[in-house]
Amino acid sequence: MRSIVSAAFARVPTDVPRDKLTPLRLELERRLRAAVVEAHKAKAVxxxxxxxxxxxxxxxxxxxxxxxxxxxxxxxxxxxxxxxxxxxxxxxxxxxxxxxxxxxxxxxxxxxxxxxxxxxxxxxxxxxxxxxxxxxxxxxxxxxxxxxxxxxxxxxxxxxxxxxxxxxxxxxxxxxxxxxxxxxx
Structure with missing residues (x-):
């Protein structure tokens, strides 16, 4: 999961302050986990x-x-x-x-x-x-x-x-x- 988030944020320009990115990164990771949990509940393959x-x-x-x-x-x-x-x-x-x-x-x-x-x-x-x-x-x-x-x-x-x-x-x-x-x- 972290590698997916890291890849998504690799495209962000380097001049964007880290304190601005961290909350977004955590939110993306939370949403990905939630999507996986929901898919698991639905017995997704x-x-x-x-x-x-x-x-x-x-x-x-x-x-x-x-x-x-x-x-x-x-x-x-x-x-x-x-x-x-x-x-x-x-x-x-x-x-x-x-x-x-x-x-x-x-x-x-x-x-x-x-x-x-x-x-x-x-x-x-x-x-x-x-x-x-x-x-x-x-x-x-x-x-x-x-x-x-x-x-x-x-x-x-x-x-x-x-x-x-x-x-x-x-x-x-x-x-x-x-x-x-x-x-x-």
Missing amino acids: QLYLPMRLSGDVNLGASIIVSEALLPARTGSVGTPGQGADPAEIAVQLLSGRAGDMDVSSGEIDGALVVRRERVAPAAAGEGVESAARRVDYFVSVPGDPGRWFVAAFSTIGAGDPRDDLADAMVEWFDALMTTFRWSWT
Whole structure:
């Protein structure tokens, strides 16, 4: 964690006073730790945080990858049965929309996919200072109806989750997900 923070601050001009940088450095480290803790709570298997500037723009975004395991349905006499049909799960995900949420479904590399997009409001009481644009992809694992791959993307754009930078970041994430391919070893 410290090496990530050090790399982020390596780009700061040397004439910036250390007493100005130390609080910022500590805050970045605190936020990184908090992001890792939240990803761990969500049972994430991967957490991606851009730590480099793109020109003069800091890309405020994250991707959390996790796996959702659904319990198998029981048979008629309590015996283990088949996993839930991915189409049934997709219908639940599609109908579970709340408020201003855009929901769609499709297929990626032969797997059923549900895509959800929304703007999550700021929640200062929970340490979330800015509204964020969130896009979630729920991808069924082929041949295993009880497993789903979940990729959750979040961006604050350039400060407004509906600004041009947020639109471009969401477009990039959609392109990334639509080129996703399964690989079995």
